[in-house]
Amino acid sequence: MRYPRLLLLSILGWFSQLSYVQAQQDAQFSLFMYNQLYFNPATAGADGTTRFQLLNRIQWQGYQTTSGDGGAPNTLVFSGSVPLNFIKSAVGINYVNDRIGAMGSQEVQLSYAYRININDNTLAFGARVGFQNRYIDFSKLISREPGDPLIPAGRLGVTKPDISLGIFYDASTFYVGASVSHLNQPTFNLGGSTGNSILASTAYVTTGYRWEPIYGLEIQPLILVKSLTDFSPRTMSVEGGVMATWNEWLFGGITYRLQDSYNMLAGINLLGNKALRLAGAVDLTGGGRGAKAPASYEVLLSYALPALTKGKKTIVRTPRFRY
Template identity: 35%
Template sequence: MDKLKTFSLKFLPIFLLAATLSVKVTAQQDAQFTQYMYNGLFYNPAFAGKEKGYNFSALHRTQWANYSGSNGPAPITQLLTASGSLDDLNLGYGLTFVNDNIGPTSNQEVNLSVGYHKRLRRGVLSVGLSGGIYSSTLKYDELNLVNPDPSVPLGGRETQMNVNFGLGAIYDNGNYYIGASTKHLNEPGFDFGDGAIENTLKNHSYLTAGYRIKTFAFWTFEPSILLKTVSFNNFSYDVSVIATHNQKVSGGFAYRGEESVSLLVGYSLLKDNSLRIGYAFDLVVGGLEAKSPTSHEFMLTYNLPQVSREFQRVIQRTPRYRF
């Protein structure tokens, strides 16, 4: 199910009815993106500096457009990433920022990633670490409780912050890649309402793999899969196939298990194709009783190549000699 959170829009009132007993849920808490294949740094810190140059991306997702429920508007998520590389040291660095709003909850995540890249056989093995801050806010005045509990405030909001760690690895030989990562290793905890509502950010693990197929007339095809699990108790997956012509125009389809089918399109601008715009449209096919049928995702990426200076030796001529 797409973008399930600890405080699910459908089940939030039920959870809060048992607030005095302390609520613990092991559903998907991380934001999910249809254009996951272009946002590897969000899932795996080993992507930091994997691509040469300086890379920037901005993504906006509107989940279940025009949804109107008893616990707030439709979920909305923003993702910003930036990365660069230190080629002489085989190192890369990256920064991710996530702003995720769903119902009465708002979460912000900032992570700094460091990656190390080493040639291995015919490919490159990358390993990475990440660390940062995770902030969670609960807006009590937007809660819609079936039976109000005196231990839960009637108004205002509460924000708590905690540290957050992750690690990952990926092997890429040009034709295919496979990577594994884990986030929220330390499982930071939040206890809202003086401990009445307990919310632990569970460990999330990801496995990603893809294959690049080069064909005639500048066409390439890339099937990929993203497998997700929460504490190895909850599993879901995304699969996609993207076709690209001449590194400029792309299009494809994706499927999120038992949740939605998606159409993805993209177009690269400028002469060097460094600026790219992307769009994904999701059509929900599962669980429509608790959702609106469509979601939209807009993305902008920019790749700034590293400037390398090459000095050419100039012949110096004098009346006596030259060198």
């Protein structure tokens, strides 16, 4: 199909004009193609299997603060996704534990997607609701005046509801999705002189093209865009690259996060039905190296079960490498 290729080339050309990129409030992942439920609820059940997975990102491994306690971001995500084909739906759950220095967040999110079949393609609309707890541990901060009564003691946390919406179109040769997280822009007051901290609405756009030059080999260029909803170049993060999969078994690729890092990804689908997936990523810092450590790492473990059915025996299918 000619038009998906033209769309990808146009998007890549526009991205190349961006001169400055700034990270977002949410955690980032180099293995985003396997973690789309994190930022788009409409992708629940998209690969046609009941899948559970664990993903851990250690960013800027070895980064140290002046206190020597370490301050590099560390993010753990557990997710589950269950297709409910008998009601044209899917449900998902995310648990996220994100830490960076003395601050961190924990969240539990429930996703629902309504799926419409269009010939052999699928259009899904998704919504996510949950709670996010943001906290700061004042005991890990370095005070210029120890014992200052204006500095709170211990750990202070605030929990607020969180709402997101998304849409996802999955065709045989390409996919495209868009979503907006933190629609209600929850506000967290963690004390101190900084006042309230607002979790601003964040937009995500992802697209990819599936090309099979020879039988058993799939080549997939892909892109992920993240931005606050003001869509300013200064609040936008762009990453993309190419993945290759051989016989739905081995996969690997290279991606680039604009003005941030070069990323290498690899993994394998194991067992007779390829239900067990192991993957890893290594990011080599390219931009702003003076304020970061040289490398970041990710590890992913997931397992797929057949989709739930109603009134008849479940058919076991091999989960295809979808995105």
